[in-house]
Amino acid sequence: MQHFISIALMLLAICAIILIVVAVQKKRKRVREGKLLLQFSQIGTDNDLSFTSQEILYNSVIGLDGLKRKIVFLQETNGIYHWLMIDLDRINHCCVKLKYRGFKLRRRRNSRVYTEKLILQFQSMENELIDIPFYVNPTLKRSLRRQLEQKARHWEIILSKMIVKKEIILVKSSGR
Numbered sequence: 001m002q003h004f005i006s007i008a009l010m011l012l013a014i015c016a017i018i019l020i021v022v023a024v025q026k027k028r029k030r031v032r033e034g035k036l037l038l039q040f041s042q043i044g045t046d047n048d049l050s051f052t053s054q055e056i057l058y059n060s061v062i063g064l065d066g067l068k069r070k071i072v073f074l075q076e077t078n079g080i081y082h083w084l085m086i087d088l089d090r091i092n093h094c095c096v097k098l099k100y101r102g103f104k105l106r107r108r109r110n111s112r113v114y115t116e117k118l119i120l121q122f123q124s125m126e127n128e129l130i131d132i133p134f135y136v137n138p139t140l141k142r143s144l145r146r147q148l149e150q151k152a153r154h155w156e157i158i159l160s161k162m163i164v165k166k167e168i169i170l171v172k173s174s175g176r
Contacts, residue, residue: 032059032076033056035076036056036059036060036061036074036076036081037056037061039074039076039081039083040054040061040063040072040074040083043072043074043083044063044065044072047070047072047085049063049065049068049070049072050065050067050068051063051064051065051072052064052065052066052067053066053158055151055155057134057135057148057151058134058135058137058140058144058148059075059076059077060073060074060075060076060133061073061074062074062120062132062155064158064159066162069087069088069089069162070085070086070087070088071085071086071088071132071159072084072085072086073085073086073132075133084130084132086122086130086132088159088162088163090124090125090126091122091123091124091125091159091163092123092124092125092163093122093123093160093163094120094121094122094123094156094159094160094163095120095121095156095160096118096119096120096121096149096152096153096156097118097119097120097121097131098115098117098118098149099115099116099117099118099119100115100116101116115145116136117133117135117136117137118133118134118135118145118148118149118152119131119132119133119134119152120132120134120152120155120156120159134148134149134151134152135148
């Protein structure tokens with residue numbers, strides 16, 4: 001009986017440790033996301049932007065000011081924040097790109113296994129390519145990679161429509 005009680009206490013202790021670890025990880029994630037959103041909000045304020053749409057990605061945030069036609073992308077890497085602003089009036093094209101790492105010989109190609117990064121790529125009027133990474137870590141869980149790919153495709157659709165509308169307006173106005 002005493003052996004049973006000691007095993008039960010050990011299992012209870014293990015469960016408590018697991019719950020504490022999970023709680024600490026969730027708190028760290030909330031704190032990291034809070035800092036990211038605070039920094040993102042400050043960039044918007046400093047540049048007089050009002051985001052009509054924004055989304056938290058893995059370690060970054062993307063936002064759109066639809067009226068001013070600007071995209072802001074903020075990424076945190078090792079506690080350092082990097083950001084860029086894209087003016088949609090200077091963009092010709094937008095698409096999702098999957099970058100792959102090398103395939104090993106004699107192995108079946110499986111894009112899910114070898115996908116290294118997922119980017120939303122913009123082509124400017126000057127033919128400059130601008131990449132917004134949705135993930136750069138091939139070790140992410142497949143479910144998270146799929147979720148980020150869905151988000152990237154959603155942004156591609158929204159932004160492509162805005163770029164096409166701009167082209168239609170330019171063609172109509174030059175035809176007068």
